[in-house]
Amino acid sequence: NAGVMQNPRHLVRRRGQEARLRCSPMKGHSHVYWYRQLPEEGLKFMVYLQKENIIDESGMPKERFSAEFPKEGPSILRIQQVVRGDSAAYFCASSPGTPGSGANVLTFGAGSRLTVL
Amino acid sequence: DQQVKQNSPSLSVQEGRISILNCDYTNSMFDYFLWYKKYPAEGPTFLISISSIKDKNEDGRFTVFLNKSAKHLSLHIVPSQPVDSAVYFCEESENNNDMRFGAGTRLTVKP
Numbered sequence: 001n002a003g004v005m006q007n008p009r010h011l012v013r014r015r016g017q018e019a020r021l022r023c024s025p026m027k028g029h030s031h032v033y034w035y036r037q038l039p040e041e042g043l044k045f046m047v048y049l050q051k052e053n054i055i056d057e058s059g060m061p062k063e064r065f066s067a068e069f070p071k072e073g074p075s076i077l078r079i080q081q082v083v084r085g086d087s088a089a090y091f092c093a094s095s096p097g098t099p100g101s102g103a104n105v106l107t108f109g110a111g112s113r114l115t116v117l
Numbered sequence: 118d119q120q121v122k123q124n125s126p127s128l129s130v131q132e133g134r135i136s137i138l139n140c141d142y143t144n145s146m147f148d149y150f151l152w153y154k155k156y157p158a159e160g161p162t163f164l165i166s167i168s169s170i171k172d173k174n175e176d177g178r179f180t181v182f183l184n185k186s187a188k189h190l191s192l193h194i195v196p197s198q199p200v201d202s203a204v205y206f207c208e209e210s211e212n213n214n215d216m217r218f219g220a221g222t223r224l225t226v227k228p
Contacts, residue, residue, distance in 0.1 A: 004160070033216070042123070042220035043161070043206060056215070091160055103149040103168070104210060108160030 004094050006109035014117050019079040021112045025094030032075040033093045034067060082116045089113045120144050121209050123219035131227055136194040138222050140207035147209040150183060152192050155204045197226045
């Protein structure tokens, strides 16, 4: 029973290139969340998606960043024209959805570390 | 995002002693509070949670306390072990959505 799978684990891009980060949620989970962790900072919420729908993208920068979770395949976080400030660890988490009772516990992937040269 | 604050970036304790990690929040509508633990090069993993209708939840060596009037959450680990050395994040959510994390506290347990 594989957990949340993220790839690539490490990605190096030059300024102006595009970065694509993939996340396959845990089996049976239909909700995906993306978080960014900058050096020496905590986890910052970026976007929350369900299959084919963006539910909450209030944490996403307005430009250059986009996310999708298609009917088939992994969720993808796309960063266009990367800049040095985009260097960070990007974590994906999944959950089965809002539970009827109890906390909505997230299962995290190991993260994708993006380095922009 | 200043809704959830972990004011201590690091904490060091001796093995066998108690570790107390703290978290303050501002949104009185939060209804679930969770703690996650993170080792280097890994994603955070869920540790323990508490709902807003309770003031204490215990699971083995880990106990979470919630003081709603003070808007304060704490995690107690006793006895602390070297394997507990990690970064701990508190997370709060409203209606089980809109999860917000603190900046994390790095705990070091010395043998």
